[in-house]
Amino acid sequence: MGITPNSELRTPNLSVDIAGLKLKNPVMTASGTFGYGEEYSEFLDLNRLGAIVVKGLSITPRQGNPTPRIVETPAGMLNAIGLQNIGVKAFIKDKLPFLRQFNTPVIANFFGDSIDEYIHAAEELSNAEGVRALEMNISCPNKQAGWIVFGTDPKTMEQVVTAVRKTTDLPLIVKLSPNVTDIGLTAKVAENAGADAISLINTITGMVVDVKKRRPVLANNTGGLSGPAVRPIAVRMVWEVYKAAKIPIIGMGGIMAANDALEFLIAGARAVAVGTANFINPTATIEIIEGLEKFLIEEGFSDINEIIGSLKT
């Protein structure tokens, strides 16, 4: 490890820029794994995070799916929470004031089951003080088009991203579904429709069967797979999107430690989000930030941007 006396003294730059949004470091929380920030504020200093991405919001509250909603899998878990949330208005009134106390940008994840719902949620969130960017979850079905998942049908996806793009001046991040044949193509569609950045991967659809009951374990039958089990798929997809699109990428999928985050950054992600790891280790994000800094010092880099997309193939 080439530790020069010089690099030992200097703290490397960890800050990155996502579509004009300056982050003090590239580590954010993944939507749905960090509540509205409050839940984890007793475990870590929220000021230290690159950004906080909150639990997905819809224009009206959602009660979510029946239970069981989660099941553990080898090195992973399936969830079918059903996007339970308090709704955009309650978020702005009851949760956002708490988050405004911190010197960390808040990114509001949102969704809808029609284009109108997306537009309304985006409008309300864009006008809220303290929301610095929007992350659009397009992995939900469109009730006006036979419940086709927005993010798996290029045409529907283009329509909904275009519509939201017209609605907001905030940086717009589109969160891609990995349940597609060509992730690069999907990324291009989002980019051409006006996305400022892309985040990936959302969970991969999976199922676990209770063999004695001969029933799926989850009440929803299927759920989204997350955790270390999905990481190689996520890294591969980030790399494919990096080659296909020009806009910045936020990479996620099974990041448990700094080394995992580095895989994503090297493959082309400008920032990363930590999800399932929060459940197991509430301070995972902080340990990853510290681990990234240590890696840069040990490897003699002065700026994290030097390693982003530096993959040699």
Add this chain to the structure above:
Amino acid sequence: MSKYFKAKTVDNISLNKHFRLLNLSPLSDIDIPQPGQFYMLQAGDTYDPLLKRPFSIFRHEDNSLSFLYRIRGKGTLSLSHLKSGDIINAIGPLGNSYPEPHGDFIALAGGIGIASLLHLLAGFKNKAYLFYGARNKEELVMLNEAKAISKESFITTDDGSEGEKGLITDSLMKFFNSLPITHYPLPLYACGPTPMLRELSKVVAGKDIKCYVSLEEHMACGVGACLGCVIKTVSGYKRVCKEGPVFDIKYIIWE
């Protein structure tokens, strides 16, 4: 003081083929747990099993935390392999606790449910009418310990190998029937399998009894973020880890 801490395994005693008692010594100052609260525990740092598991606090003394558990799946099996000196990560104390009883109370335990109620019994010695049921004698874990600190004990097993043969909720029903109605207002604390708690809800229905139940659900985070452990209540889904694990039984919708 952080609720996320490292702890050293003092010992991990096998009580019989089903049950073990894990004693941990936290390596930093911790919050004092209240009866009914729980911890998320995990042995080892491999990713399989990936998630921590929730365990009620069984006993807390000075700088030690004890957990009574039953080997049931991957998580508890890996916990059973912990040896003296092994360090593990823990999160807790989490959730709410049993409201403090003022005077006598009823404690209703089904099987391993005794783990969370023993902490309550120990805090209020000789105040409890203990109702403790299990499948058989072997599964009445910590029976003597529980009896010793209770005012009166009523024991049942499914096979009659200890105490009366039958359901513990039937025994409770008989107890109520033997009392004049004016004697009902003893608060009731219960922890055990869902079928027992569902029966309990029928036993106390229509009676003017404060009845608190500690619920168990699969959890991923334990801190209110994942929304995996919700249960149905009259005011919508509530998180067992955050609004619970102790709920007033009259708000629960049993499915």
